[in-house]
């Protein structure tokens with residue numbers, strides 16, 4: 001990663017206030033890219049930007065795409081996003097807004113799917129063709145790679161492991177359901193259960209969160225014949241070994257069919273860079289898929305063999 005920046009978004013702010021904060025950040029990053037590339041900005045010649053109506057002129061030299069990881073759910077090709085944890089964005093046209101702002105080919109995907117791409121690209125799942133990557137932080141999300149390919153699902157929402165039911169009579173979930181993993185083991189849920197920040201949870205709460213995560217992984221491993229579950233996020237990584245030990249114990253306890261019992265649970269290895277590397281991977285995947293559709297090589301623009 002060459003550079004990064006962040007901006008605080010006011011909690012509960014209306015959609016346009018959040019967008020203005022994001023737009024300011026993106027604009028400053030584009031300025032940074034202009035400064036880093038000899039020759040400065042290129043206008044009217046931004047690769048394949050603009051030729052399918054979603055990005056105009058004004059691309060930046062040395063910048064191939066704008067890749068985005070965002071909370072779900074979203075509509076196909078992320079035309080609109082409605083992240084559960086960002087109430088100000090409901091059916092928000094994030095991709096079109098960013099394409100217009102940057103002038104770049106812009107691709108948006110679920111943030112946990114993005115992280116799954118990142119872990120396979122340069123993280124804990126390098127060389128693995130069947131794995132689940134999940135995030136246990138404010139919420140709980142996941143992305144699945146099967147037969148070497150990231151699963152999208154009908155509307156692009158495949159992998160929402162946070163809404164697997166792990167306690168049938170459990171707590172109400174933000175999705176409207178009950179007893180979802182996210183309603184029991186996310187940082188938000190743990191804070192609500194204990195009455196203090198998730199980072200200060202007592203040992204039995206840490207163990208329970210790990211156990212429930214292991215329970216969900218056992219079901220997914222049986223369903224999809226997975227080799228690996230990569231778990232990251234501030235809650236999981238913050239709790240560390242006691243959390244992972246509990247998850248592995250529960251996987252061993254619940255996954256008895258031979259192939260699922262062989263699945264492994266490991267911590268993510270990208271730390272804070274994971275989501276941003278994932279967003280980059282979403283951008284690369286988007287460019288490659290677009291090139292595939294046209295039958296051209298993504299690197300040279302020449303007709304593919």
Ligand SMILES: [Zn+2]
Nearest residue numbers: 163173175180
């Ligand atoms: Zn739910």
